[in-house]
Amino acid sequence: MTSTVATPHPRGLATLFFTEMWERFSYYGMRAILVLAMVAAVDAEHPGLGLSREMASAAYGLYTTAVYLASLPGGWIADRLIGMRNAVFVGGCIIATGHFTMAFPSTPTFFIGLTLIALGTGLLKPNISAMVGELYPEGGARRDAGFSIFYMGINVGAFAGKLLCGYLGEHYGWHIGFGAAGIFMIAGLVQYRLNSRHLGTIGLLPASTGDAQRDAHARRRGAFAVAAAIALIALVMIAALGGYLPIDPIRVSKQTAVVIVATAALYFGYVLIFGGLDRSERQRVGVIVVLFIGAAVFFSGFEQAGSSLNLFALDHTDRDIGGWQLPASWLQAVNPLFIIILSPFFAALWVNLARRNLTPSVPLKFALGLIQMSLGFLVMFFAARLAASGDKVAPAWLMLTYLFHTTGELCLSPVGLAAVTKLAPRRYVGQMMGTWFMAASLGHIIAGLLAGHLASTDDIAGLPDRYWLVFVTTSGAGLLMLLIARPLQRLMGNIQ
Template sequence: MKKEDQFIGKHNAPEDILEYEGPQLFGHPKGLMTLFFTEMWERFSYYGMRALLILFMTAPIASGGLGFDDQTSGAVYGLYSMAVYLLALPGGWVADRLIGLKKSVWYGGIIITIGHFTMALPGVFSLLSGTSAPEGQLAGWDLPSFFLGLILIVFGTGLLKPNISSIVGQLYPENSSKRDAGFSIFYMGINLGAFMAPIACSTLAIYDWHLGFGLAGFGMLMGLIQYKWTKKYLQGVGEPVVNSSKQEKQAYQRLLKRVWVILGLVVIVLALFFFQVIPLDPVALAGVSNTLIAIVALLFFGYVLIFGGLDSGQKKKVVVIMILFVFSAIFWSGFEQAGSSLNLFAERFTDRMVWGWEIPAGYFQSVNSIFIIIFAPFFGAMWVALARKKLEPSSPLKFSIGLIFLGIGFLVMYFAAKIAASGNLAAPSWLVITYLFHTFGELSLSPVGLSLTTKLAPKKFAGQMMGMWFLSIAMGNLIAGRIAGSASGGTSEALAEMPDQYMLIVYTVMGAGFVLMLISKPIRSLMGKVH
C-alpha cells in the first residue's frame, strides 16, 4: 500500500485532520510499537555500554580494565559521545539520498550489534577457552577490539538514531492531533531502555567487563529481531526515493560510487591509526576537535548571515540560534558529566555498601531515566497551566532555568567532593540529588531547544540549522569528556582540587544561566512572533 493511500481526510473538525487508516493499536499506528521497541533496545545497548565505558577504561589492567589515566579516558569518552551526534548528520543524508529510512535503521542496528559484540570478544574468548591474556598484556590484547567496537557503534548509531525518529513522524499526517502523543510514547521507550540497561549491564560486568558489553549487544540484537518481525506495520513509510528516469538512476549510481570512495578513505585512515602508522593521542585529538567544531559553527553562521540571502527578520532569528548554540553547548558539557566524572565519583568516592553488598557504580546511570519518567508529565502539565494563566516563561528563559538547575546540581556535588577530599566516602544521596536537579534542567531546556530551532530556522536552511543544534550537543559532549579528565579525582592532587573544579563548573553554568536570563528580553524581541 502506498503511503498516500493510508490516510483519508476527515472534514468534521475545524480544519482537515487526516487520520491513519492502517493497522492500529490503542488509536495509534501499529508501526509505532515496532519503532518503540527498536528504539528501546537501541537505547538499552547505548546506555548499557555507556555506563561501563569510562569505568572500564580507568580500571587497572589487573582487574580486567584498560588502565588508562583519567585524561586519556575522558578524551576517548568525549570523542566517542561527540562522534555519535556528529555522524547523525551524514546518517540522515544517506537515508534521504540513498537507501531510505527503514533500511538505514536496519543496517545501523546490525552495525551497532557487531560493534558491541566486537567489544565483548575478549571476554567471550576467555569464557569459552578458560584462558586469558598473559599477565600485564591484557590492555594490549583488548585495545583493537575495544576501539573497533566503538567505531562501529558510532557509525551504526549515526545511521539508526536520526532516521528512526523521522519514521515516527511519517507514521502521522502533518496535521494529526495524535502526532505529539505518538512521540511521547516513543520517547518513553528511550527512557525505559536507558533505565534498564545500566542495571543489567553493570551486574554482568561484575564478573567480566566484556560480558556487560556483550549484553548491550544482545539488547540491540533483540531490537533487530522484533524490527524484522514487525516491519510489515511500517509499509509505505521510510522508503527510499524512487529514481524513475534514466538520468536519475545514473545520478544515483554516481552518488553511490562517491560514497563508497569516501568510506574506503575512512577505512584506510582508521587502518593507519590501528597499525600505529599514524600515532593517535586522544587528548590532543579532543582539543583539536573542540577548536574545529567552534570554527565550523562560526563559519557556517557567518556564511548564512552574509551570503544566505535572508531578510532582516530571518537574520535576527539566525542570531538567536547562534546565541542558543553557545548556551546549549555549555549545558550539555555539564549534563554529560553523568557518564564520565560523576560515574567515576560513584565508583571511587561513594559509599555503595547495602546490607553487605556493594552496588555497582553503573546503577546510578539509571537515576536520570527514572526521574524523567516520573517528572516529565509534571513539567508538561506545569507549562500548560502557566500558559493558560499567561505566565509561561519564554523559550530563552526556559533555557536559563535549565542552566541554573544544572548549576544547582553541581553545587550539590561541590559539597560531596568536600566530603571525598576529607578522606570519607559520600552518601549515595548526594549523587541522587544531583541527578534530580540535572533532570529538572534537562526537562526545562532539551525539548525547548529542538522545537525552537525548527521554528526559528529559515526554510531553506531548516535541515542545516537542525544539524547545528546537534553540533552544539556534540561539542558539549566533547567538552564533558575533557572536563572529566581533570575533575575526577584520580590522583591525590586531583582529589584535593576536585571541590574547586566542581565549583568552577557551578560558576560557569549558573553564570551562563543568569546572563541568558538578563538578555532574554532582547533575544525575545529578535525572535519576532516565535515563542
C-alpha cells in the same frame, strides 16, 4: 448527541517504540561501563585498558561526539541511497556487530567496536525518529503525543540497560556487559523485522526528484562517496591500531572542538552576511547562535554523568548495602528514571502555564535548564568537600545532582531542536537542524576534556574547587541567558 472516541495511535508506533527501546538499552548500557572499563587496570579482577582518567574521559567524549556527528551523514544516506527503513535495520546490524566486537577482551576490538557503534547509531538514530513523524502526516497534538510515547521508550531502555549491563560488566567482566548490549540490540532488530508491515510504505524508498536517470546517477555517486569514506575510516583504524598513526585522544578532542567552533562560526557568518536574509530572518538566526552556545554549555555539564560523575561514584561514594556492593554504574540509571517519573508533570506544567498565558519563552527555558544543571555541580561541590576529607559520601549526593540535571534537561532539551526548526529561514531549516547536532557535539567534546580534570586522582584536595568553578561558569551562563531572555524573545517575534 454524538460521542467522540480518541483516535488510536498507528500500530507502527509500537514497532518503532520497541526498536528504539532496545537500541537505547544497548547504547546506554554500554555507555554506563565504558569509562570504567577504560580506566580499569589491565591486571585487575576484571581487566580493562588501563588508560589514565584524562585519556579515558577524552576518548569517551570523542565517542559520544562521533555519534552526534554521524547522524548528519546517516540522514543523508537514508534520503539519497537506501531509505529510512533500511537505514534503521542496517544501522542496528552495525551497532550489534560493534557490541559483539567489544565483547572480545582486547584493545583493538574495543576501539573497532566503538567505531562501529558510532557509525551504526548515526545511521539508525535520526531515521527512526523521522519515521515516527511520518506516522502522523496530519501533525498536531496527536503527533506530539506519539513522540512523547516514543521518548518514554528511550528512557525505559536507558534505565534497564544501565542496570543490566552495568551489573554484568562490574561483576562478571566488561566484555560480558558489552556482549549483553549486543544481544538486546539483536532482539530489537528481530521485532523490527517481524513487525515492519505495520509501517506500511513509510521509509521504504529514498527521496526522489522524479527524474529516474538523475536519481540513479546521484545514487551511484553517493554510493561511491560512502564507500570511499568507509575505506578511509578503515585505513585510519588500521594505521592507528598498528602503531603507524599515534592518536592522542586529548589532543584530538581539542582539535575537534576547534574545528566544530570554526565550522559553526563560518556557517553562521556566511548565512548572516551572504544568505540573502531580511532583517527579521537575521534576528532569528542570531537567536539560534545564542541557543547554540547555551546548548553547548549545557551538554558540557550534563554529559559528565558517564565520565567524571561515574568515576566519582566508583571512587568516593559509599555503595555498601548490607555487605553487597552497589555497582557504580547503577547510579547513572537515576537520570532516565527521573525522566520517566517527571516528564508527565512537566508536560502538565507547560499546559497549565499556557492556559494562563504564562508559557515561558524558549530563552527562559534555556536559562532555567542551565541554572538547574549548575545547581547539580553546587551539590557536587559539597560532596567533593566531604570526599576530600577522606570520607566516602552517600549515594544521595549523586542522586540529588542527577535530579537537578534531569529537571534542567526537561526544560532545555525538548525545546531546543523544535525552536531551531521554527526560527530557521525556510530554505535553511535542514542545515540549521544540523547546527543543533553540532552544538551537542561541541558540548560532548568539552565534557570529555572537562571530565579529565574533574576525575583526576592527583589532587583530591582541589576537587571541590574544580566543581565550584564548573558551578560558577554554568550558573553564570544561565544567569546571562536569564538577563537576555526578554530581548531574545523580542527578536524571535511571535514565535514561541
